[in-house]
Amino acid sequence: EAQVTQNPRYLITVTGKKLTVTCSQNMNHEYMSWYRQDPGLGLRQIYYSMNVEVTDKGDVPEGYKVSRKEKRNFPLILESPSPNQTSLYFCASSLAVASTDTQYFGPGTRLTVL
Amino acid sequence: ELKVEQNPLFLSMQEGKNYTIYCNYSTTSDRLYWYRQDPGKSLESLFVLLSNGAVKQEGRLMASLDTKARLSTLHITAAVHDLSATYFCAVDPGGSGTYKYIFGTGTRLKVLA
Numbered sequence: 001e002a003q004v005t006q007n008p009r010y011l012i013t014v015t016g017k018k019l020t021v022t023c024s025q026n027m028n029h030e031y032m033s034w035y036r037q038d039p040g041l042g043l044r045q046i047y048y049s050m051n052v053e054v055t056d057k058g059d060v061p062e063g064y065k066v067s068r069k070e071k072r073n074f075p076l077i078l079e080s081p082s083p084n085q086t087s088l089y090f091c092a093s094s095l096a097v098a099s100t101d102t103q104y105f106g107p108g109t110r111l112t113v114l
Numbered sequence: 115e116l117k118v119e120q121n122p123l124f125l126s127m128q129e130g131k132n133y134t135i136y137c138n139y140s141t142t143s144d145r146l147y148w149y150r151q152d153p154g155k156s157l158e159s160l161f162v163l164l165s166n167g168a169v170k171q172e173g174r175l176m177a178s179l180d181t182k183a184r185l186s187t188l189h190i191t192a193a194v195h196d197l198s199a200t201y202f203c204a205v206d207p208g209g210s211g212t213y214k215y216i217f218g219t220g221t222r223l224k225v226l227a
Contacts, residue, residue: 042220103157
């Protein structure tokens with residue numbers, strides 16, 4: 001089944017404790033992206049990757065890191081999480097840059113930083 | 115600043131009625147996307163609109179794009195309860211450029227029986 005998977009789905013952590021949220025897709029998509037969703041703000045793009053080893057900042061990259069060592073995986077790293085990073089996070093992928101394809105979203109990761 | 119604005123933000127409507135959700139964007143873009151999100155769920159793609167004048171329909175939903183006015187509409191015909199969800203529009207302002215996506219804040223639709 002074609003899908004985008006994220007782990008963990010729920011995470012409660014404390015300020016400053018490094019964490020990684022994994023994202024994997026099995027559709028051979030080139031483009032992958034991370035978003036955060038907050039009430040009243042819609043979805044805001046954190047980082048995106050157009051292909052392996054190619055990443056770029058979205059609108060809200062502060063406090064986050066990403067890497068794209070393999071085509072299928074695009075982990076989101078919070079080196080020192082803070083309470084303002086409490087949010088619902090979505091990973092998404094699409095076929096290719098300049099593609100007419102839509103994005104396919106993972107199930108989401110609800111993160112709480114205490 | 116690139117902005118995508120949706121209105122209304124909240125919409126409560128009776129079954130059987132028609133209504134339109136508007137999506138205005140502030141940057142040049144040839145591509146606009148509509149997504150649906152059910153409560154507690156992920157986003158699901160509804161439409162991809164690729165050019166000026168594009169119109170797409172699926173069931174009771176019809177989306178259109180006017181790139182000159184920088185406006186997309188999502189029209190709901192004879193609403194049913196199953197359409198209750200939050201609807202997002204999103205713009206890819208880069209075309210062959212940045213490939214950043216900008217989402218609207220969403221329209222939360224509630225269809226009352």
